[in-house]
Amino acid sequence: MKRLLFTPEHDAFRETVRTFLAKEVLPHYEQWEQDGIVSRDAWRAAGRQGLLGMAVPEEYGGGGMPDFRYSAVLAEEFTRAGTPGLALGLHNDIIGPYLTGLATEEQKRRWLPGFCSGETITAIAMTEPGAGSDLQGIRTAAEDRGDHWLLNGSKTFISNGILADLVIVVAKTTPEGGAHGLSLLVVERGAAGFERGRNLAKIGQKSQDTAELFFHDVRVPKDNLLGELNGAFIHLMTNLAQERMGIAVAAIAGAEHLLEITTAYVQDRQAFGRPLARLQHIRFEIAEMATECAVTRAFLDRCITDHAQGTLDAVHASMAKWWATELQKRVADRCLQLHGGYGYMAEYPVARAFTDGRIQTIYGGTTEIMKEIIGRSLLDNPSRKA
Numbered sequence: 207m208k209r210l211l212f213t214p215e216h217d218a219f220r221e222t223v224r225t226f227l228a229k230e231v232l233p234h235y236e237q238w239e240q241d242g243i244v245s246r247d248a249w250r251a252a253g254r255q256g257l258l259g260m261a262v263p264e265e266y267g268g269g270g271m272p273d274f275r276y277s278a279v280l281a282e283e284f285t286r287a288g289t290p291g292l293a294l295g296l297h298n299d300i301i302g303p304y305l306t307g308l309a310t311e312e313q314k315r316r317w318l319p320g321f322c323s324g325e326t327i328t329a330i331a332m333t334e335p336g337a338g339s340d341l342q343g344i345r346t347a348a349e350d351r352g353d354h355w356l357l358n359g360s361k362t363f364i365s366n367g368i369l370a371d372l373v374i375v376v377a378k379t380t381p382e383g384g385a386h387g388l389s390l391l392v393v394e395r396g397a398a399g400f401e402r403g404r405n406l407a408k409i410g411q412k413s414q415d416t417a418e419l420f421f422h423d424v425r426v427p428k429d430n431l432l433g434e435l436n437g438a439f440i441h442l443m444t445n446l447a448q449e450r451m452g453i454a455v456a457a458i459a460g461a462e463h464l465l466e467i468t469t470a471y472v473q474d475r476q477a478f479g480r481p482l483a484r485l486q487h488i489r490f491e492i493a494e495m496a497t498e499c500a501v502t503r504a505f506l507d508r509c510i511t512d513h514a515q516g517t518l519d520a521v522h523a524s525m526a527k528w529w530a531t532e533l534q535k536r537v538a539d540r541c542l543q544l545h546g547g548y549g550y551m552a553e554y555p556v557a558r559a560f561t562d563g564r565i566q567t568i569y570g571g572t573t574e575i576m577k578e579i580i581g582r583s584l585l586d587n588p589s590r591k592a
Contacts (some may be wrong), residue, residue: 230255250324258283258321267319285456292413331346331374331419332376348379351425367405367592372393372394386439388436389437391431393424433570447513458506462557468544521579526575
């Protein structure tokens with residue numbers, strides 16, 4: 207079905223992204239996968255091409271285009287290229303709104319130009335060894351010392367953790383406040399007592415540096431408080447819909463791409479003297495996946511449009527996230543099966559897509575958390591309709 211949400215400007219941007227991938231990413235990606243980290247040069251190249259800070263106002267060096275459809279194009283093309291390691295979506299769509307929406311004028315002028323140029327790589331540190339989705343379990347704490355905060359604690363599973371120059375840390379600033387006693391503190395590279403642990407070994411997305419972070423009596427200037435004191439919970443909830451939409455967009459694009467390459471494979475691969483595509487079971491598998499992808503795409507495109515217009519709510523973002531990521535997982539498994547033994551070989555794109563995509567149902571809120579949000583909204587509020 208023809209997609210109706212993109213304009214000629216979005217189509218031109220898609221070509222820019224494809225050119226960037228072909229020139230700056232794909233020739234180096236295998237080396238990045240071996241190294242477990244991408245090159246900072248790629249971030250700076252992305253900045254030069256206008257792929258960073260697209261929604262940031264022009265006065266701070268950004269693109270001045272607060273239209274989520276550009277982010278959707280970026281997510282789709284990076285997913286189809288099989289290059290999730292260069293985490294531009296994390297930078298643009300998750301960190302970006304915190305800086306543009308919560309930062310003071312002084313903070314914006316200090317941080318956003320580098321954010322847009324690729325000189326300043328960002329991360330957000332929320333997850334701890336004993337606290338993931340449960341914000342009340344966060345133990346990293348910041349003590350008010352008058353002219354600064356004294357930060358202590360640790361974080362884990364932090365994407366961009368090794369490369370990050372600027373880390374938004376979720377910390378407890380009011381011990382008795384529970385989830386409503388948390389604040390966002392910005393820790394910058396080079397701060398005394400800020401240490402990076404291991405670049406964690408993962409089963410997929412190996413070039414995307416994911417690290418442990420440690421804070422030992424880190425003096426965080428009062429000027430580095432982002433947003434309201436003790437306001438982190440509300441700030442985090444406000445931005446989760448966009449994070450989940452970014453994951454969902456990548457998920458449906460991943461499922462569609464897997465279907466494309468598997469359709470081509472079964473048409474070419476011979477078994478028992480004829481193409482696999484001649485077997486009824488194979489045709490049924492392809493038909494089922496194509497239908498599931500088409501139906502999901504229609505819903506996702508509606509969600510993208512709504513979010514670009516500022517009308518998407520957290521419940522429908524959660525629906526998009528859990529459904530699209532679970533679909534991606536199912537399609538990856540079925541497509542690998544249809545490739546047979548070759549599907550298990552790392553040199554085949556379906557093998558990497560299988561491992562790269564497995565995290566999708568986990569980060570940004572697990573499938574179980576998404577269902578809880580949806581179910582609670584419907585059952586705790588009887589007047590609401592899905």
